[in-house]
Amino acid sequence: MILTGPQIARERENQRLVLEPFDPARVQPNSYDLALGPTLAYYTGEVLDTRQANAFAEVEIPDEGFVLEPDRIYLGSSVERLGSEHLVPIIRSRSAAARLGLFVHVTADLIDIGSIGQTTFQFHAVQPVRVHAGDCLAQVTFWRPRGRIVLYDGKYQNSRGPQPSQIHLDAVGAGR
């Protein structure tokens, strides 16, 4: 079951989920709006590879905003620190951002239960689109799980700012 907005606020009060900072005006009927943090990351190479380290650079969004170009993937992060040991967060776009052709994730919308931190967005712009730090582009929903819970215990715990892919490390280990 998907939590209603009032239930998100209530579970937060009961410390069953983390959402900081929290502004009651951003509670929606079934979600909570997330703001864009000040830093973007992008890869400096043109061809990426699942089995190589992919070099990247970071940029601070200037006051006049930053134009996301269609031929490049950008990583950003939420201002908010969020997660839960009891509920499963799923990220989606606010419809106002999506109607400008801005993807806020690239089919990786699920946050593992127990993973707490600033969420990494995967931005893809269909047409060039200028974004500004603090824009509410995304939202988070929360879902009730069924079954025994084993908390996330991975390398992105307590992440701050955008986190590039570590997929090349998979090939070293047991296939993931």
Next chain:
Amino acid sequence: MILTGPQIARERENQRLVLEPFDPARVQPNSYDLALGPTLAYYTGEVLDTRQANAFAEVEIPDEGFVLEPDRIYLGSSVERLGSEHLVPIIRSRSAAARLGLFVHVTADLIDIGSIGQTTFQFHAVQPVRVHAGDCLAQVTFWRPRGRIVLYDGKYQNSRGPQPSQIHLDAVGAGR
């Protein structure tokens, strides 16, 4: 919990959700197929901005269909009027459309509980693809919420046809 197709039909009979017009042949195992309405909208500028009004134009889909180009975001709408005050609708593509490389939303798949109207699709084509009015490109699923319900009370209520983004109005108000 996600409703099964037979349960979608039943909740509609009990007036717990709106789905008009309704064709029993379009009930799927866990969803209902949606048809494409006759009008598309697109932005006339090349660079869009989250804090400016973005001018747009509308086009009627001709009898021979309309080719969606990869470098542009298009907005369309469902023929069907849909929504619910008790359940949460979530939009997705029919797999037959997705296998042609046609996105029907841009990570904004959630419809607020209480929002009733023709749904705005966000179309992005990976390769050029010709679409036709009446094509069943999308489907809607319905999900049970948990918690106190506060119904949607926003500017898109009872919308008809594709609705462009109003995100630039956020900057004026309280940050959304």
Next chain:
Amino acid sequence: MILTGPQIARERENQRLVLEPFDPARVQPNSYDLALGPTLAYYTGEVLDTRQANAFAEVEIPDEGFVLEPDRIYLGSSVERLGSEHLVPIIRSRSAAARLGLFVHVTADLIDIGSIGQTTFQFHAVQPVRVHAGDCLAQVTFWRPRGRIVLYDGKYQNSRGPQPSQIHLDAVGAGR
């Protein structure tokens, strides 16, 4: 409700879902990782059409990997045979793949209840990205349904390898 990883393993043991082959190391907090099979399919024409058959070709991924280009939609499939007559599978990307700008579906993430087979991925790369057979790019989640179940009985049952779109057959029949 979304199943936890341990619950996915348990429901599989109780034969309530199919996931073969199965590796306990790929169980995540709320999902199971899926590996990429050896074959990719793509359309040979430039402009696709919802009401025409769209010719396609297949390619085996060579040992050095295969570069997915941004201007083309590719279909792939999971190594795993999966599905359920009791639960609804939904596909998403592993975040490590998404952070390279690789979509694993094109808004068609839902698998009909009762549909069992190798899952067809819809790949779209924002930048060129080299993939390798056996890469864990996607994951599957399982959701509890509500209502009477009518099992999938369609043309993709028991599919093996990537399955191109059959959407042009819709126009012949009753609209789907």
